[in-house]
Ligand code: AOS
Ligand code: ZN
C-alpha cells in the first residue's frame with residue numbers, strides 16, 4: 149500500500165486544476181446576483197485573485213478566460229501579467245449568447261449574417277489564443293429552439309457543422325476545440341448540442357484537434373457521467389471537464405458539494421483510463437459561480453474537493469479490483485471501490501501540501517493571509533462578470 153500511496157502523492161502533486169475568471173467576479177444565477185465587497189473590477193484583478201488560489205493550493209496555475217467578459221487591449225500583456233504571478237492563461241471561452249442578434253441562435257441561426265457574426269467572434273477568440281498562448285477554445289452554444297417546428301433540426305446541425313469547420317481550419321497545430329454540450333437551457337425544446345454523442349459526432353468529423361468537454365452540471369438527473377468519461381477517454385476524445393455541482397439543473401455550485409461519490413466515480417474512470425497523464429491532455433477546469441458564498445475561499449474549497457476525489461480514486465486497489473472483476477466477484481469488486489471512497493484522504497493531502505512547502509490547510513492559510521481584507525478595502529465597486537455560466 150506504501151507504493152500506492154507514494155504514486156498517489158506524486159500524481160496529486162502533478163495535478164493541474166484550472167479556475168474560471170468568472171468565478172472571481174460578481175456572477176451567479178439569472179436571478180439576483182449578490183455583490184460582494186472586494187470583487188475584481190478587471191481581468192487583471194481576477195488574475196490577482198486566481199494567484200491566491202494557486203499560492204495556497206499549489207495546483208491551480210491556469211485560469212480560463214471568457215471573451216468578452218475579459219476583454220483587454222493587450223492580451224500578450226495579460227499573459228505576461230499572469231506569468232509574473234506564477235499563472236498561465238488557459239481555455240478561452242467564447243460568448244455567442246449575450247447579444248440581441250442571438251435570439252434565434254448563433255452558429256445555428258437561420259440568418260447567414262448572424263452566423264457570420266458568431267463565427268467571426270470565434271475566429272477572434274483564436275487570435276486571442278495566439279496572443280495569450282492558450283491552447284483550448286472552449287465552445288458552448290446556447291443555440292436551440294423553444295417550440296416544435298420553430299426551425300429545422302437537421303438544417304441547424306448542418307449550419308453548426310459548417311461553422312465549426314471554419315473555426316477548426318483556423319486552429320494552430322497545438323490548438324484545440326473543446327465542444328461542450330448541455331441538455332437544455334436556455335433552449336427548452338431542442339438544444340443543438342444537447343449531449344456528448346452530438347458533440348462527439350461533430351468532433352469526429354472535424355478531426356483530431358476537436359474534443360468533447362464534459363460539464364458535470366449539464367446532464368439529466370441520474371445520467372451515468374463516468375460512463376461517458378470512460379467512453380470518451382477510450383476514444384481519445386475527452387478534452388476536459390467543466391467541474392461544478394448541481395442539484396436540479398445547471399446551477400454551477402461548488403464541484404463535489406452535491407455528490408462527492410459521483411465525483412469520485414468520475415475521477416476513478418479518469419485515473420484508471422490514463423486521464424491523469426500529461427500526454428492524455430485532459431483539461432480539469434472549474435465552471436462555477438459563487439453567488440452567496442465568499443468567492444476565493446469557494447474556489448479553494450472546490451480545488452480541494454477535486455483533490456480529495458482524485459486522491460480516493462488513486463487509492464483504489466487496482467490489482468484487487470481486476471482480480472475480483474475477473475473472478476466475477478461482484479461484491480468484492482464493489483467493496484474495493486467503496487474502500488477507497490470511504491478512506492479519509494485529508495491527512496494524505498495535508499502531507500502532500502507540506503511536502504510542497506504549503507500550509508496543509510489552504511482555507512485557513514488564505515483567511516490568515518489578509519488578502520480578503522485588503523481587496524475589500526482597496527477595490528471599490530465590482531464588475532458584473534456576466535450571466536451565470
Ligand atoms: C454554460 O452553461 C456553460 O457551462 C459554459 O461552459 C459557459 O458558457 C462558460 O463556461 C462561460 O461562459
Ligand atoms: Zn460549462
Ligand code: ZN
Nearest residue numbers: 363365398537
Ligand atoms: Zn453550464
